[in-house]
Structures are given as C-alpha cells and as structure tokens.
Amino acid sequence: MDISKLAASIAESPTVKLNAEATRLRAQGEAIVHFGIGEPKNKAPMNAIASAVEKLNSGEIKYAPSDGIPSLKKAIVQYTEKNYGRTVEPANVIVSDGAKHSISNLLYALINPGDQVIILAPYWVSYPEMVKMVNGVPIIVTPADGGFYPKLSEIEKVITSSTRAIIVNSPNNPSGAIFPDELVGQIVDLCEKKNIYLFMDDIYHKLIFDGKKIAPVYNFTKKDIESTNIVVINGISKTYGMTGFRIGWVVANRKLVKTITNIQSQTTTCNSPICQVAAEAALTGDQSCVDELVATIQKNRDTVIQGLRSIPGVKVEKPEGAFYCFPDFSTLNKDSMALAEFLLKKALVVTVPGKEFGMEGHLRISFAGAASEVADGIARIKWALDPNSPREIQIGTRKVVRDW
Numbered sequence: 454m455d456i457s458k459l460a461a462s463i464a465e466s467p468t469v470k471l472n473a474e475a476t477r478l479r480a481q482g483e484a485i486v487h488f489g490i491g492e493p494k495n496k497a498p499m500n501a502i503a504s505a506v507e508k509l510n511s512g513e514i515k516y517a518p519s520d521g522i523p524s525l526k527k528a529i530v531q532y533t534e535k536n537y538g539r540t541v542e543p544a545n546v547i548v549s550d551g552a553k554h555s556i557s558n559l560l561y562a563l564i565n566p567g568d569q570v571i572i573l574a575p576y577w578v579s580y581p582e583m584v585k586m587v588n589g590v591p592i593i594v595t596p597a598d599g600g601f602y603p604k605l606s607e608i609e610k611v612i613t614s615s616t617r618a619i620i621v622n623s624p625n626n627p628s629g630a631i632f633p634d635e636l637v638g639q640i641v642d643l644c645e646k647k648n649i650y651l652f653m654d655d656i657y658h659k660l661i662f663d664g665k666k667i668a669p670v671y672n673f674t675k676k677d678i679e680s681t682n683i684v685v686i687n688g689i690s691k692t693y694g695m696t697g698f699r700i701g702w703v704v705a706n707r708k709l710v711k712t713i714t715n716i717q718s719q720t721t722t723c724n725s726p727i728c729q730v731a732a733e734a735a736l737t738g739d740q741s742c743v744d745e746l747v748a749t750i751q752k753n754r755d756t757v758i759q760g761l762r763s764i765p766g767v768k769v770e771k772p773e774g775a776f777y778c779f780p781d782f783s784t785l786n787k788d789s790m791a792l793a794e795f796l797l798k799k800a801l802v803v804t805v806p807g808k809e810f811g812m813e814g815h816l817r818i819s820f821a822g823a824a825s826e827v828a829d830g831i832a833r834i835k836w837a838l839d840p841n842s843p844r845e846i847q848i849g850t851r852k853v854v855r856d857w
C-alpha cells in the first residue's frame with residue numbers, strides 16, 4: 454500500500470509501542486512493572502464522574518459548539534484568573550481533544566511549510582513529529598552542559614527569520630525539571646522581541662513537589678492577551694488523572710482561537726459534551742484530589758531517587774515536578790534502547806529510552822503508579838544493574854538468575 458510521504462515520515466509513538474509490548478507480556482502472565490506510561494493511577498474525581506453520568510442520563514447528547522461548551526469555557530476563564538492571575542474572555546479559550554490535540558491545532562494554525570519550531574531537549578516525544586506533520590521543521594536545542602534546560606544564548610543562536618514558535622514544557626516531561634523563573638522571563642522577552650510564539654505546555658503545572666512555587670508565565674509580559682506572544686496549553690489529563698476524557702485547551706489571542714475553531718469545525722466538529730461537563734466539574738469542584746495526587750507522587754519520587762542513587766554509576770537529578778525522572782545510565786550503557794530492552798527482558802520493567810526524548814544514555818521512569826509497584830520496579834532495576842546484587846531473585850512466579 455502506498456501511503457503519503459508525510460505519513461511515512463512520522464515515527465510511531467514509542468510510549469504507545471512499549472505499552473503494547475507490556476500488555477502482551479502481562480497477558481502471558483508476566484509480572485510487569487510499567488514505568489513507561491505517562492498517566493496517574495488515581496481515579497477521576499467523583500463529581501466529574503457524576504456530571505458525566507447526569508449528562509448521559511439526560512439522553513441529550515448532541516453536537517456541541519466547536520470551541521467548547523460555554524460553561525466549560527467559563528470554568529477555564531476562572532481557572533486562568535485563579536492560577537495565572539490573568540483575566541481573559543471566553544473568546545480567548547478553545548477546548549480540544551486533550552492538550553496533544555491543542556498543540557497539534559496550534560501548529561496547524563501557525564506553521565507554513567519550512568517554518569521552524571524550536572524544541573528544547575529533553576523534550577516530549579510528540580513535539581518533533583507534530584511539527585513534521587504540518588510540514589514544519591523541528592529545531593532541537595540540547596543544553597551543552599548536559600542539564601535539563603538550555604541557556605538563553607543557546608536558544609538565541611538557533612533563531613532565524615523562519616522561526617515561528619518555541620515550545621516550553623515545565624515541569625518537564627521527561628526530566629521532571631522546572632525551568633527557573635528567570636529563564637522563562639528571558640524566553641518571553643526573546644519571543645516578544647523577535648515576534649515568535651511561545652507555547653507554554655503547562656500540562657504538569659499543578660504537579661510540583663516540596664511546596665515549590667513557580668511564577669505564572671504572564672507575569673513576564675506587560676502585553677495584554679490580544680498582543681502577547683504567549684500561548685498557554687493545559688488540560689485535565691494529568692492534574693485530575695482524567696487522561697481518557699480527552700479534554701485540553703489553549704488560552705490565546707482571539708484571532709488564533711477563532712482560527713483553531715475553524716480548523717476544529719472542519720475536523721473533529723466538537724468535543725464530546727459528556728467529557729466537557731466532566732472537565733468543568735473537575736475544574737470547579739473540590740481540589741483536594743490534586744493535593745493527594747501530589748503527595749502520592751512526591752513519595753514515589755523519593756523512593757525512586759533513593760533506589761537509583763544506590764546503583765553504582767547511575768546519575769540522577771531529583772525531579773521537582775511532573776511524575777518522571779530521567780536518570781543518566783551512560784556509564785553503564787550508552788545505548789538507551791538496548792538498556793530499556795535489557796531491563797524489560799531481564800527485570801520485566803518497562804522504561805522509555807532517552808533517545809526518544811532527544812537525550813541518549815538516559816531512561817525515562819514514570820513513577821505515577823502505586824507505591825508498592827514503584828518500589829518493586831526500582832528494586833528490580835537495581836538488581837539488574839548493580840554488580841553486587843544477589844545471583845537470583847523471584848519476579849512474580851518466576852525465578853530469575855543473573856547470567857550477565
């Protein structure tokens with residue numbers, strides 16, 4: 454079968470692929486620990502479920518407005534005011550099928566063939582592929598110091614007349630690092646000076662550890678929402694553990710929102726009203742579930758860090774947010790794909806190779822699962838990589854012997 458050149462150039466999502474492999478092994482009865490997937494284990498808030506059920510029971514489940522139902526847009530306006538200190542209008546908000554779809558729409562709306570989008574390594578695996586899907590050119594900036602965010606000068610160096618946007622994700626997937634406020638301020642200035650869009654992917658902005666506070670991105674501009682180059686992307690997937698509801702949004706100037714509304718009206722038509730009422734309930738209801746999630750993943754983070762630091766040769770930075778860490782295993786194995794495959798085969802632990810996030814030698818470990826599973830998975834990684842480990846261990850019903 455002939456497929457388009459564009460489609461042929463798009464890589465399979467590695468996290469989805471690994472998930473499929475883990476599901477297959479689990480189905481065979483293997484005791485897999487899954488550090489690969491990026492979603493919290495907690496259940497959706499009860500009030501969100503109740504709203505969705507009420508909507509379903511009404512039997513009135515029809516097309517909704519392409520930009521989102523008014524009550525959800527109002528909830529997002531209030532959320533923006535509360536969390537970002539910025540008053541916006543419903544006309545500045547567009548609801549999409551998850552933040553991934555929001556980013557894809559933004560690129561569709563802004564990128565001409567050959568336009569460049571700056572992506573900061575380590576980056577979320579989907580950014581380069583999404584840029585390529587609109588015939589844009591991903592320009593990757595990798596910090597020379599081996600850290601998890603670049604210096605301003607490293608970004609400045611790659612800007613050309615074709616640069617259209619920079620994507621910043623903080624707290625970051627895959628590193629869990631938070632960009633310093635000063636750096637975010639510098640990037641805002643740079644974008645405004647050069648007339649480049651700044652896509653702030655804030656999908657993890659509520660998942661921050663140790664009580665750390667970060668300045669909302671709008672603090673760094675004097676411009677109003679209609680003239681600023683800042684675009685905020687957010688959603689309910691991570692904060693409320695509602696990945697399956699597929700609701701995300703963009704806050705931007707009216708013209709961009711209108712453009713994306715046109716795109717959506719000709720592609721998806723609208724989001725499911727059932728998911729939209731659930732999202733509205735999550736945003737406007739009791740927020741204690743978010744604090745509980747943060748407390749759980751912070752504890753998991755500590756377990757992961759302690760375990761990884763006890764393995765000779767592993768370097769690991771303490772994540773400040775999200776639910777990932779991105780240890781450097783390069784002194785043990787520079788080839789992250791080979792290492793991920795080794796850990797899956799020998800220790801039945803799924804990780805994601807750092808190569809996919811633009812940084813070889815690392816593995817991404819997602820610690821959003823149950824505490825016992827996280828502890829078990831880290832112990833298995835230690836067993837597999839630490840030469841001082843006992844010769845054999847029990848994994849599920851299997852006795853595994855170190856023969857390497």
Ligand SMILES: Cc1ncc(COP(=O)(O)O)c(C=O)c1O
Pocket residue numbers: 491550551552553554577622626654656687688689690696700701
């Ligand atoms: C950095 C980042 N942005 C966006 C998304 C997409 O989230 P959603 O489920 O809302 O599409 C993810 C999900 O993994 C992510 O890690």
